[in-house]
Amino acid sequence: MNNSQKDWFTDWFNTKYYHILYKNRDDSDAQLFMRNITDFLKLPLTTHILDLPxxxxxxxxxxxKxxxxxTGGDxxxxSIQSAKKFENDSLHFKxxxxxxxxRQNYDAIFNLFTSFGYFDDDKEDVLILDNIKQGLNKDGYFVFDFMNVLKVKNNLVEKEVKEIDGISFNIQREIxxxxIQKHISFNADNEDHSYTERVKYLESEKLISYFKEVGFSIEHIFGDYDLSSFTNNSNRLILVAK
Ligand SMILES: C[S@@+](CC[C@H](N)C(=O)[O-])C[C@H]1O[C@@H](n2cnc3c(N)ncnc32)[C@H](O)[C@@H]1O
Incomplete structure (x- = not known):
């Protein structure tokens, strides 16, 4: 892919509207997940974790905390400018x-909340996993949290309007x-806006084959932030690899 071209993910995630639309996502779930996974993997407090993106x-x-x-990268x-206000001696963003x-290696790398599968060419997805593999110290863990595409397909809401902070987001979904494409259109700040989120329909078998291609071994597969087992009806697909 030509990095100089404007990709949807460069544009949309950098807008204030993306953060408004997703402001209601459940941070308590995210915190529960972080607590559960660090406990489960018995990650010592000396672990240097990269949260990417x-x-x-x-x-x-x-x-x-x-x-x-x-270290957080995005x-x-x-988003990085906003995150930097939380920086301290043991928390950095770039x-x-x-x-x-x-440029350096980490003891654990986390890729959370469907931050993968944005690119047309499968090679770029594999390249990201390869960078992560190369960026891990020996025996380092990779925690990967993706949507369960089967559940998304079986429960696809084709049209929806969400009213948030006085903005009517018109959302249309299709595969x-x-x-999986999500078309988002709205009027805000006296302008019409439209964006399309595009995330690859990646079933567990395909993801696992990507992981194996770069030399990861899958240690655990979970279906949600409570670390329940993965089934076709799970909310999430969480892979833990080494
Ligand atoms: C769905 S959001 C999730 C962010 C974060 N993990 C969370 O849970 O809030 C996906 C993120 O991926 C970032 N992103 C997209 N493409 C990227 C890339 N090529 N390199 C690094 N970050 C990227 C976006 O800027 C956005 O912040």
């Missing part, structure tokens, strides 16, 4: 494109050409 840092800040040294300059290799 971190958005405005909701997981990174909480992991740091739990006592970990945390492509969105606006702009980073996950298609690029890292087309191997992507």
């Amino acid at each position: 971190c958005g405005k840092g909701r997981h990174a800040v909480f992991l740091n 739990l006592g970990y040294k945390v 492509l969105s300059k606006n 702009v980073h494109d996950m298609r690029k290799p890292f 087309v050409d191997g992507f």
